[in-house]
Amino acid sequence: xxxxxxxxxxxxxxENIPEPDLRPGTVAIDVAWCGICGTDLHEYAxxxxxVPPAGHPHPISGESAPIxxxxxxxxTIVDLGDGVTDLEIGQSVxxxxxxxxxxxDTGPGQRYQLSKNVNFIGLGGCGGGLSEKIVxxxxxxxxxxxxxxDQAALIEPLSVSRHAVVRSGAxxxxxxIVGGAGPIGxxxxxxxxxxxxxxxxxxxxxxxxxxxxxxxxDGVFDPREGSVAEMVRDQTQGRGADVAFECSSxxxxxxxxxxxxxxxxxLVNVSIWGHKxxxxxxxxxxxxxxxRGTLAYxxxxxxxxxxxxxxxxxxxxxxxxxxxxxxxVQDGIEELIHNNExxxxxxxxxxx
Amino acid sequence: xxxxxxxxxxxxxxENIPEPDLRPGTVAIDVAWCGICGTDLHEYAxxxxxVPPAGHPHPISGESAPIxxxxxxxxTIVDLGDGVTDLEIGQSVxxxxxxxxxxxDTGPGQRYQLSKNVNFIGLGGCGGGLSEKIVxxxxxxxxxxxxxxDQAALIEPLSVSRHAVVRSGAxxxxxxIVGGAGPIGxxxxxxxxxxxxxxxxxxxxxxxxxxxxxxxxDGVFDPREGSVAEMVRDQTQGRGADVAFECSSxxxxxxxxxxxxxxxxxLVNVSIWGHKxxxxxxxxxxxxxxxRGTLAYxxxxxxxxxxxxxxxxxxxxxxxxxxxxxxxVQDGIEELIHNNExxxxxxxxxxx
Numbered sequence: 001x002x003x004x005x006x007x008x009x010x011x012x013x014x015e016n017i018p019e020p021d022l023r024p025g026t027v028a029i030d031v032a033w034c035g036i037c038g039t040d041l042h043e044y045a046x047x048x049x050x051v052p053p054a055g056h057p058h059p060i061s062g063e064s065a066p067i068x069x070x071x072x073x074x075x076t077i078v079d080l081g082d083g084v085t086d087l088e089i090g091q092s093v094x095x096x097x098x099x100x101x102x103x104x105d106t107g108p109g110q111r112y113q114l115s116k117n118v119n120f121i122g123l124g125g126c127g128g129g130l131s132e133k134i135v136x137x138x139x140x141x142x143x144x145x146x147x148x149x150d151q152a153a154l155i156e157p158l159s160v161s162r163h164a165v166v167r168s169g170a171x172x173x174x175x176x177i178v179g180g181a182g183p184i185g186x187x188x189x190x191x192x193x194x195x196x197x198x199x200x201x202x203x204x205x206x207x208x209x210x211x212x213x214x215x216x217x218d219g220v221f222d223p224r225e226g227s228v229a230e231m232v233r234d235q236t237q238g239r240g241a242d243v244a245f246e247c248s249s250x251x252x253x254x255x256x257x258x259x260x261x262x263x264x265x266x267l268v269n270v271s272i273w274g275h276k277x278x279x280x281x282x283x284x285x286x287x288x289x290x291x292r293g294t295l296a297y298x299x300x301x302x303x304x305x306x307x308x309x310x311x312x313x314x315x316x317x318x319x320x321x322x323x324x325x326x327x328x329v330q331d332g333i334e335e336l337i338h339n340n341e342x343x344x345x346x347x348x349x350x351x352x
Numbered sequence: 353x354x355x356x357x358x359x360x361x362x363x364x365x366x367e368n369i370p371e372p373d374l375r376p377g378t379v380a381i382d383v384a385w386c387g388i389c390g391t392d393l394h395e396y397a398x399x400x401x402x403v404p405p406a407g408h409p410h411p412i413s414g415e416s417a418p419i420x421x422x423x424x425x426x427x428t429i430v431d432l433g434d435g436v437t438d439l440e441i442g443q444s445v446x447x448x449x450x451x452x453x454x455x456x457d458t459g460p461g462q463r464y465q466l467s468k469n470v471n472f473i474g475l476g477g478c479g480g481g482l483s484e485k486i487v488x489x490x491x492x493x494x495x496x497x498x499x500x501x502d503q504a505a506l507i508e509p510l511s512v513s514r515h516a517v518v519r520s521g522a523x524x525x526x527x528x529i530v531g532g533a534g535p536i537g538x539x540x541x542x543x544x545x546x547x548x549x550x551x552x553x554x555x556x557x558x559x560x561x562x563x564x565x566x567x568x569x570d571g572v573f574d575p576r577e578g579s580v581a582e583m584v585r586d587q588t589q590g591r592g593a594d595v596a597f598e599c600s601s602x603x604x605x606x607x608x609x610x611x612x613x614x615x616x617x618x619l620v621n622v623s624i625w626g627h628k629x630x631x632x633x634x635x636x637x638x639x640x641x642x643x644r645g646t647l648a649y650x651x652x653x654x655x656x657x658x659x660x661x662x663x664x665x666x667x668x669x670x671x672x673x674x675x676x677x678x679x680x681v682q683d684g685i686e687e688l689i690h691n692n693e694x695x696x697x698x699x700x701x702x703x704x
Contacts, residue, residue, distance in 0.1 A: 111640070114639065114640055167640070255628075263463070264463050264466050269637055271637075272634070272637065273633040273637070276634070277630065278630050279628060279629065279630075279631040279633075279643075281621060281628060281629055281631075281645075282626075282627075282628070284621065284645040285621055285647055286647055287466065287645060288463065288465075288519070288644070288646060289644075290643070290644050291636070291642070292641075293633075293636040293638070293640045295637055295639075
């Protein structure tokens with residue numbers, strides 16, 4: 001079968017590899033669509049980061065580069081391993097792409113995303129969504145009902161946003177400020193709107209501002225036009241936002257959010273930082289702000305899928321391009337690196 | 353009466369000023385002892401910070417420099433204003449030294465320390481504990497029973513630590529790491545021990561290390577002897593501390609605490625920063641750490657007083673010097689600035 005294999009920095013190859021074997025307790029899936037994630041771009045341009053380098057196998061998967069990429073994917077069940085009795089061949093599903101030790105509890109309330117040596121299918125081994133087929137353990141498979149499979153490929157990043165929103169403790173009727181309207185900023189906006197908040201966005205790019213407005217932002221503020229924190233206070237009777245989300249990895253945005261959130265508010269950092277940014281600790285102390293890290297998801301997939309199936313989140317608007325696997329680097333990764341203002345999600349069909 | 357008056361940077365004068373008037377709803381207190389706080393040192397060496405400069409009266413107190421200093425104090429009730437019926441002349445009390453607007457709710461669960469224009473008695477006006485007598489509103493007066501009045505002067509900073517510990521969500525049986533064994537680090541250690549935690553301290557100074565050990569630390573780690581985070585993991589089956597407290601204002605300590613706290617743990621910043629320190633955001637994200645600011649106290653005084661009265665916190669050990677008001681600058685403030693390793697709390701008798 002065809003697969004996109006990561007060999008090292010700026011070295012991704014489309015190759016033919018053997019199909020994976022069905023084992024007891026696993027599910028075989030024909031991949032329909034796989035999104036390209038910011039993490040994939042980082043691996044390509046600056047990695048390996050999550051990918052275990054050749055000669056340094058991951059302690060759980062036992063694999064190292066080359067590995068098959070792709071962790072935001074949907075597909076159709078084509079076979080069920082022994083003991084898997086609660087799924088059916090033909091079902092549309094998504095995969096929660098974790099690599100964790102077998103004895104890690106993934107039950108309700110468990111924070112398995114923080115377990116030792118955690119990694120991701122499609123980065124740390126175990127196959128990936130940028131291939132025609134994958135076999136994964138039952139516990140990572142989530143049926144999506146009649147959700148179109150192209151949209152279902154966006155459930156994984158939407159779960160990241162859903163997890164971040166839950167981390168914030170946001171409640172209906174509250175006000176949020178989201179810093180940055182890239183893919184994760186837009187998806188976080190969507191979840192916040194679905195949960196009944198008023199949502200403001202800070203963004204510079206005209207193209208992204210338009211997308212935020214279309215996605216339901218109650219206000220889109222441009223830092224070049226004045227203090228965004230002041231604009232937020234103007235809209236909240238001087239109080240500030242109840243919750244804030246850093247989705248830009250820009251120090252000035254982080255600073256603005258510490259300013260824009262109300263005393264006693266919560267600021268969730270959703271973005272990935274390549275360095276240690278300065279944090280306005282004097283203000284964080286005087287306002288008793290909670291600055292919370294958020295990592296991926298844990299038991300978020302079912303509720304995330306429900307948000308989309310109930311029509312509360314429209315994922316279709318965020319699919320800006322569809323490409324075949326052969327064009328992954330040129331029309332996918334390079335396009336996102338050089339033209340990211342105009343793209344949200346590029347999804348890849350590994351069987352095209 | 354005698355009072356220590358702050359005129360400006362390095363300009364504190366012991367003067368004679370009129371006694372304050374008793375008004376309806378207020379309580380007149382003869383001050384017994386008043387501690388010197390790190391905040392007082394900052395006002396002296398780098399201020400005015402909290403003190404409203406001359407010509408810029410505080411919006412609630414209406415006062416500006418010169419103001420009477422001192423916000424960590426105990427005393428005896430000598431008179432009660434009209435309408436104060438639930439206290440008695442002769443009672444030993446401490447004052448929760450807030451200046452907030454009259455309409456701010458200070459009931460249970462209210463975070464009045466975050467209210468608009470909040471300031472402190474003894475910094476923002478309304479008299480201070482570094483004078484013979486003070487008159488304060490009933491709601492800020494807390495009886496201390498038979499607690500010795502010298503120890504009672506430490507209830508205010510102990511309430512800061514109690515509030516920080518509550519902010520952390522620490523539970524009995526958990527493990528804490530405290531960065532820095534200055535006055536607030538030592539008091540935070542004491543509260544954590546009173547609440548049944550195992551507590552490790554990171555500290556360089558030999559004198560402070562000895563004080564931490566005497567105060568009940570379960571381990572005192574010196575960063576010069578290796579990675580303190582590793583030492584904490586060695587003591588916690590590799591897991592890390594459940595809660596961490598930054599009490600040093602040292603960037604390397606903040607970094608160490610982000611490393612030493614377990615995944616999903618809470619790091620409370622108790623210290624005051626004069627700049628915006630770099631924060632290890634990559635690690636904060638990967639471990640889903642909560643970094644929480646904490647400011648002073650709110651409805652913490654009664655439980656703080658109970659900890660001492662029940663014998664769970666020994667405040668006596670932290671009183672390292674007693675001086676008369678006339679010696680405030682020379683034997684109090686300058687001593688703490690230049691010889692702080694060997695002092696914890698210097699308390700001042702304004703009537704001596």
